[in-house]
Amino acid sequence: MWFKSCRMTFACLNRMKSYRYPWTRPYSTSGTTVDSSEVKTFLALAHRWWDEQGVYAPLHSMNDLRVPFIRDNLLKTVANHQPGKPLSGMKILDVGCGGGLLTEPLGRLGASVIGIDPVDENIKTAQRHKSFDPVLDKRIEYRACSLEEIVEETAETFDAVVASEVVEHVIDLETFVQCCFQVLKPSGSLFITTINKTQLSYALGIVFAEQIAGIVPKGTHTWEKFVSPEKLESILESNGLSVQTVAGMLYNPFSGYWHWSENTSLNYAAYAVKSGVQEHQVPAEFVLKEEAEELQATASTNPAVHEELKK
Numbered sequence: 001m002w003f004k005s006c007r008m009t010f011a012c013l014n015r016m017k018s019y020r021y022p023w024t025r026p027y028s029t030s031g032t033t034v035d036s037s038e039v040k041t042f043l044a045l046a047h048r049w050w051d052e053q054g055v056y057a058p059l060h061s062m063n064d065l066r067v068p069f070i071r072d073n074l075l076k077t078v079a080n081h082q083p084g085k086p087l088s089g090m091k092i093l094d095v096g097c098g099g100g101l102l103t104e105p106l107g108r109l110g111a112s113v114i115g116i117d118p119v120d121e122n123i124k125t126a127q128r129h130k131s132f133d134p135v136l137d138k139r140i141e142y143r144a145c146s147l148e149e150i151v152e153e154t155a156e157t158f159d160a161v162v163a164s165e166v167v168e169h170v171i172d173l174e175t176f177v178q179c180c181f182q183v184l185k186p187s188g189s190l191f192i193t194t195i196n197k198t199q200l201s202y203a204l205g206i207v208f209a210e211q212i213a214g215i216v217p218k219g220t221h222t223w224e225k226f227v228s229p230e231k232l233e234s235i236l237e238s239n240g241l242s243v244q245t246v247a248g249m250l251y252n253p254f255s256g257y258w259h260w261s262e263n264t265s266l267n268y269a270a271y272a273v274k275s276g277v278q279e280h281q282v283p284a285e286f287v288l289k290e291e292a293e294e295l296q297a298t299a300s301t302n303p304a305v306h307e308e309l310k311k
């Protein structure tokens with residue numbers, strides 16, 4: 001179209017009771033955040049990631065905002081950094097990495113990045129593309145999996161988790177966020193970009209962007225799955241992630257460029273930090289024996305936990 005020429009196993013769960021104490025491992029009873037219909041949609045486009053003027057042009061263009069957003073906020077967390085490789089020494093998990101459009105620039109900034117995506121064809125595309133650059137080939141690892149599948153082996157591993165243009169495609173956002181918490185180191189950073197759930201995002205993000213202008217392929221988004229910043233902030237805060245920044249992003253379909261905006265009624269970026277304390281609900285029946293002993297020890301100092309353990 002004329003616009004185109006322009007641009008975890010520990011997921012936490014239902015039936016939980018409220019405790020207020022430093023987090024302990026939750027146990028998944030069901031457990032997926034992956035919507036099979038989304039997988040089908042992305043599978044069909046798995047070979048299109050690196051066509052910079054193609055269906056994923058807006059995501060290529062979004063790097064102009066999100067890469068500096070992630071870089072600059074991460075640099076505030078370190079005393080000094082290596083010129084040229086400012087993110088050197090940092091471990092980043094890129095969840096829903098797709099073809100690696102954001103994974104690669106983060107690797108170029110010196111970070112060790114693991115990119116995961118449930119669509120194996122996306123991972124094949126990403127692996128093929130990074131293989132052309134020996135530096136990236138060493139710095140980036142890709143895996144075809146969901147977030148909940150790697151939580152156990154990567155608990156408290158990452159300095160940062162990135163989920164860019166992903167949460168509007170998942171089911172069970174709360175579980176998704178809890179997994180992000182689990183894999184982050186204490187004080188680790190979480191970066192999310194997504195689309196707000198407003199009448200304007202329906203009019204512009206669905207009717208205009210998909211059905212009229214073809215900025216994104218028809219069926220890319222379901223308005224009901226869009227996430228307001230208020231809802232996202234509430235889920236983050238109640239899961240031990242302290243929101244630092246929410247900033248609006250505006251796509252200009254004429255120029256194909258993104259701009260920061262005061263207005264969050266369409267796209268927005270959020271940055272949160274793992275605070276380490278959660279108002280979590282942990283189902284007593286899901287707490288392993290050693291966890292119960294740990295809690296028992298805690299109970300001696302915390303009556304609230306003591307009460308819960310008696311139930």
Ligand SMILES: CC(C)=CCC/C(C)=C/CC/C(C)=C/CC/C(C)=C/CC/C(C)=C/CC/C(C)=C/CC/C(C)=C/CC/C(C)=C/CC/C(C)=C/CC/C(C)=C/Cc1cc(C(=O)O)cc(O)c1O
Pocket residue numbers: 055056057058059165195198199200201202203204205207208209215216217220223250251252253254266267
């Ligand atoms: C039950 C139910 C569904 C209710 C909905 C709520 C409700 C009641 C809605 C009613 C609202 C309403 C009034 C609807 C009327 C529908 C209608 C007649 C709409 C007309 C459309 C319109 C208003 C057109 C205006 C046209 C115009 C004047 C344009 C020129 C001005 C201008 C520059 C506009 C800017 C347009 C703009 C900002 C478009 C971008 C919109 C947007 C949110 C895009 C996000 C998409 C995107 C690029 C996200 C990243 C991304 C990318 C890709 C990819 O494939 O590249 C994939 C992804 O998964 C992504 O997340």
Ligand SMILES: C[S@@+](CC[C@H](N)C(=O)[O-])C[C@H]1O[C@@H](n2cnc3c(N)ncnc32)[C@H](O)[C@@H]1O
Pocket residue numbers: 033034035038039042059095096097098099100101102116117118119122146147163164165166169170171
């Ligand atoms: C719009 S693309 C964004 C890709 C990449 N993050 C970027 O911004 O360039 C959304 C990606 O999320 C992946 N995805 C969908 N559901 C997911 C889930 N539940 N968990 C992880 N990734 C998911 C899709 O396979 C797709 O690659």
Ligand SMILES: [Mg+2]
Pocket residue numbers: 165166168169220221
């Ligand atoms: Mg999207």
